[in-house]
Amino acid sequence: MPQHTDRRYEEELGRLRQHILEMGGLVERQIGDATRSLSTANRSLAEATIERDHEVNHYDVEIDEECVHLLALRQPAARDLRLITTSLKITTDLERIGDMAVNICERAIELSDRPLDLIVDLPRMAEMVKKMLRESLDAFVREDADLALAVCQEDDDVDLLHREMFNEMLPRMSSDPSLLVPGMAQLFVSKYLERIADHATNIAEMVIFMVKGKSIRHLSVPSSL
Amino acid sequence: MADDRMRGLAFEMTSGLAGPAAAAVSEAKSTKVEAVSVDFFYGETQALHEVSLAVAEREVTALIGPSGCGKSTFLRLLNRMNDLVPGTRLQGRVLLDGADIYDPSVDVVDLRRRVGMVFQRSNPFPKSIYDNVAYGPRIHGVRDKARLDEVVERTLHRAALWDEVKDRLSDSALALSGGQQQRLCIARALAVEPEVLLMDEPASALDPLATAKIEELIHELKVRYTIVIVTHNMQQAARVSDRTAYFYLGNLVEFGPTAQIFTNPTRQETEDYITGRFG
Numbered sequence: 001m002p003q004h005t006d007r008r009y010e011e012e013l014g015r016l017r018q019h020i021l022e023m024g025g026l027v028e029r030q031i032g033d034a035t036r037s038l039s040t041a042n043r044s045l046a047e048a049t050i051e052r053d054h055e056v057n058h059y060d061v062e063i064d065e066e067c068v069h070l071l072a073l074r075q076p077a078a079r080d081l082r083l084i085t086t087s088l089k090i091t092t093d094l095e096r097i098g099d100m101a102v103n104i105c106e107r108a109i110e111l112s113d114r115p116l117d118l119i120v121d122l123p124r125m126a127e128m129v130k131k132m133l134r135e136s137l138d139a140f141v142r143e144d145a146d147l148a149l150a151v152c153q154e155d156d157d158v159d160l161l162h163r164e165m166f167n168e169m170l171p172r173m174s175s176d177p178s179l180l181v182p183g184m185a186q187l188f189v190s191k192y193l194e195r196i197a198d199h200a201t202n203i204a205e206m207v208i209f210m211v212k213g214k215s216i217r218h219l220s221v222p223s224s225l
Numbered sequence: 226m227a228d229d230r231m232r233g234l235a236f237e238m239t240s241g242l243a244g245p246a247a248a249a250v251s252e253a254k255s256t257k258v259e260a261v262s263v264d265f266f267y268g269e270t271q272a273l274h275e276v277s278l279a280v281a282e283r284e285v286t287a288l289i290g291p292s293g294c295g296k297s298t299f300l301r302l303l304n305r306m307n308d309l310v311p312g313t314r315l316q317g318r319v320l321l322d323g324a325d326i327y328d329p330s331v332d333v334v335d336l337r338r339r340v341g342m343v344f345q346r347s348n349p350f351p352k353s354i355y356d357n358v359a360y361g362p363r364i365h366g367v368r369d370k371a372r373l374d375e376v377v378e379r380t381l382h383r384a385a386l387w388d389e390v391k392d393r394l395s396d397s398a399l400a401l402s403g404g405q406q407q408r409l410c411i412a413r414a415l416a417v418e419p420e421v422l423l424m425d426e427p428a429s430a431l432d433p434l435a436t437a438k439i440e441e442l443i444h445e446l447k448v449r450y451t452i453v454i455v456t457h458n459m460q461q462a463a464r465v466s467d468r469t470a471y472f473y474l475g476n477l478v479e480f481g482p483t484a485q486i487f488t489n490p491t492r493q494e495t496e497d498y499i500t501g502r503f504g
Contacts (some may be wrong), residue, residue, distance in 0.1 A: 002503075005503060077488075078488060081487070081499045213489030
């Protein structure tokens with residue numbers, strides 16, 4: 001694709017992309033640390049991860065400002081306009097994912113002083129969700145609508161896993177009330193992960209809009225574009 | 226009971242959100258002006274290559290593209306202004322309400338009454354405001370003072386200038402500001418009851434406020450008139466037009482609904498031009 005005649009504009013758009021990536025990388029790390037603090041009952045890791053959430057929030061504000069600046073001063077059109085509106089939405093999703101990581105850490109702290117068996121599928125679910133986020137950001141950088149579509153399709157697997165965990169834990173908690181508190185905490189974590197997958201799906205949907213100029217949001221996921 | 230609460234929670238935790246899909250419907254309008262496979266030459270130089278474009282009635286069609294792309298040439302051949310340039314030649318057909326305007330039987334004066342034009346530099350006659358607007362109707366034989374008064378008032382209203390000049394109609398038009406002069410020229414074009422209004426960069430010499438007034442006026446005028454506008458200001462094309470045509474090197478590269486052209490053009494060349502990745 002040809003470069004902008006105005007090179008400063010080109011640089012500003014490049015910087016915007018770079019900041020989204022940095023924010024995405026940070027958020028991915030937050031999810032990793034949060035789930036690890038849970039699985040290793042590591043209270044200090046959980047606390048450090050909560051502490052780092054302000055960096056995510058900082059990116060959210062900074063990227064919003066960059067977008068408003070570009071909209072006001074550059075009157076972007078077509079793909080540039082779609083990049084900027086997409087960025088505004090992506091940062092909101094990334095910021096929410098950051099909040100979910102904080103929630104996971106809070107549950108990890110609650111559970112850290114009682115030995116427990118983690119639900120088998122929780123770490124697996126965390127891996128799936130991290131992969132979805134990573135792929136949605138890769139799709140953003142590479143402007144790869146097909147990869148973005150694949151992310152949307154993976155969301156169903158995560159939803160299914162969440163429901164399965166719920167159905168598995170319910171009878172166990174009913175028959176053994178001592179499992180109620182740790183069980184609920186873990187089901188909440190499962191819910192947080194399921195929500196993170198939804199946010200990753202939102203990002204992927206916006207990437208499809210950015211690349212193709214068409215919205216697939218709130219529709220059933222197509223098998224191809 | 227605990228189970229019931231859990232199931233309620235389960236529902237809450239697994240339910241998704243589905244919203245209604247918005248359906249965008251664009252209303253089809255009839256064609257007012259249509260170019261069919263038009264080639265245009267200045268001497269040996271070909272300025273337009275097989276341009277076919279249908280201008281919808283009571284819509285604003287914007288022509289954009291870099292200097293020398295043929296957009297002004299195209300605009301001018303819609304009321305045969307290019308006839309005045311020696312050595313020009315046209316192939317193809319230009320239809321107004323389905324009739325070829327280059328047919329030898331066409332009365333060019335009558336054609337230019339039906340297809341009026343507003344230029345980049347406001348060019349009022351060195352006469353009074355009143356006489357500028359009454360000029361066209363007088364040429365076309367209107368002599369009755371009461372009738373002329375009525376035409377002048379109505380057209381100045383339509384050109385959004387009446388309130389500013391109603392107490393000084395006999396003042397010289399040259400005493401008006403640039404923006405007012407341009408609206409006076411629009412009023413002068415409207416006074417002969419045209420059907421189509423061609424505008425060649427009508428706001429490029431005006432300040433932002435005067436430009437905004439012209440743009441608002443264009444929006445009001447399209448209720449009655451079919452408007453074709455050439456502009457170098459792409460935001461202006463985006464703001465005022467319903468459809469946008471992108472010209473490059475004498476070719477019509479892309480023509481479509483303005484919102485689509487500015488958010489998701491089909492052709493890479495259009496994309497490069499409107500995003501500023503040109504040359």
